[in-house]
Amino acid sequence: MRTGTPLFPLPTVLFPEGPLPLRVFEPRYVDMVGRCMRDDEPFGVIRIEENGKSSSESQLCRIGTLAIIADWFQSDGGLLGILAIGSLRFQLHATARQPDGLRVGDIEELPPEPQVPLPPEFVSMSSALQHLIQKLDRLYQGIETRFDDASWVSLRLAEILPIGLEHKQHCLELEDPLERLRYLRPLVRLSR
Known part of the structure; x- marks a missing residue:
């Protein structure tokens, strides 16, 4: 504490x-x-x-x-x-x-999230994230990228997507990156 x-x-x-x-x-x-x-x-x-x-x-x-x-x-x-x-x-x-x-x-x-290999079902979300980060190059310049890590991808999507603060807070509170990706999947579709 x-x-x-x-x-x-x-x-x-x-x-x-x-x-x-x-x-x-x-x-x-x-x-x-x-x-x-x-x-x-x-x-x-x-x-x-x-x-x-x-x-x-x-x-x-x-x-x-x-x-x-x-x-x-x-x-x-x-x-x-x-x-x-x-x-x-x-x-x-x-x-x-x-x-x-x-x-x-x-x-x-709280303990750091472990790196979790990105399952194939979420590869399209990782690709969408890569595209978004290229657009935000200046802000993410110098930050290590891990597009094959479910935890990193889910956290970056939650912070970048134009979703309500209650959705962002919910994503922060989730401890399972795969659950976070499942939660974000319909929101990624809506934001396109």
């Missing part, structure tokens, strides 16, 4: 090994990024539940992803930009607020 992990609640889902470019402007998050970079520590990206409440009162999903800062830059307007890469998934057990409003959590890291 990790205690006091800084949390970055967002209306998005970060997947293991996936890129997340962010512009950081709130002082509490600028400070958090600075501490994470200085201490070489991850922060937790966790989706805000869509319940109509303000972000300060909103509920957080129970599963999120630890993020590692891979790169940073200062924009002309003075905003801090970072590129975070998803690491391990985690389960959120409890949260607290620091005096500056930053949420921190007690989390349990």
Whole structure:
């Protein structure tokens, strides 16, 4: 159990090994990024539940992803930009607020998914993913590709497909990559 992990609640889902470019402007998050970079520590990206409440009162999903800062830059307007890469998934057990409003959590890291050979029935989904990643070249530049790994393919499809956040969150929570691919198959057909 990790205690006091800084949390970055967002209306998005970060997947293991996936890129997340962010512009950081709130002082509490600028400070958090600075501490994470200085201490070489991850922060937790966790989706805000869509319940109509303000972000300060909103509920957080129970599963999120630890993020590692891979790169940073200062924009002309003075905003801090970072590129975070998803690491391990985690389960959120409890949260607290620091005096500056930053949420921190007690989390349990979930084991990484094993690499699973891609069954022939999902080869067309892997081909569709290859085509999508070529279109998104800049964002995925430098990220290792494994188009023959069911886990990697299913996670990339879940993050790239234009599907609702509830579908993305469900995919993050699934522990079986083949089950995730079966779940995504009709959504891949709809997005074509």
